[in-house]
């Protein structure tokens with residue numbers, strides 16, 4: 509175990525204002541998931557802007573087949589672990605399945621994620637504008653999650669690209685605008701055709717973050733395990749193994765730094781990771 513002093517706090521904290529400014533300036537936002545303090549520290553050192561404590565932890569940490577079993581207690585615990593070493597990064601925590609089914613539950617559970625977990629922003633799946641308005645009205649930063657919504661996997665019947673036909677694409681654009689109007693500070697787009705994500709990103713004043721949504725979003729996110737090539741089974745098309753697909757030294761910290769640089773320079777994602 510290293511006794512080297514930890515200093516990942518030298519950069520100014522990333523806030524919602526920083527993120528808006530980055531969008532205005534055309535600087536890409538690098539976001540990545542983490543679920544514990546050790547990796548949070550590595551991400552901060554690598555220059556990640558936003559750490560997402562995703563409910564993907566249900567799959568990559570807990571070993572479930574979906575994110576549905578994840579509980580608010582799990583999210584609070586892992587958010588607290590990440591917050592211990594998050595340095596300058598903005599900490600975004602997922603609101604798990606059924607934890608935001610009405611404004612009262614959403615307010616109670618977001619309060620726990622912020623007060624007990626140390627989150628700075630919460631993310632929730634779906635065009636739940638009433639809930640977003642309630643959270644935003646209490647000063648809680650919110651990221652909406654549109655496109656593929658893994659918490660609805662049993663209803664969707666599979667992980668598929670969303671918004672491919674013109675009607676679905678128009679509905680998604682409408683939803684994104686309504687979420688912004690309700691007070692969302694950011695919109696995450698998962699598995700969305702490149703052109704639909706580009707149009708939404710151009711229309712919104714708040715930043716968009718893509719995963720499988722092409723290069724025109726204002727930022728990108730990956731699940732850490734996908735980036736490290738340790739996802740069980742087949743790696744999703746939108747992911748890249750930044751660890752083993754490089755001959756450079758430096759192990760995991762260098763792989764994460766390569767991801768950050770590739771996002772900032774607009775080299776990731778490219779057409780191989782995107783959907784038409």
Ligand code: KIV
Pocket residue numbers: 541560561562563564565602696698719729730731
């Ligand atoms: O839970 C998660 O990690 C996520 C990403 C897939 C964006 O929501």
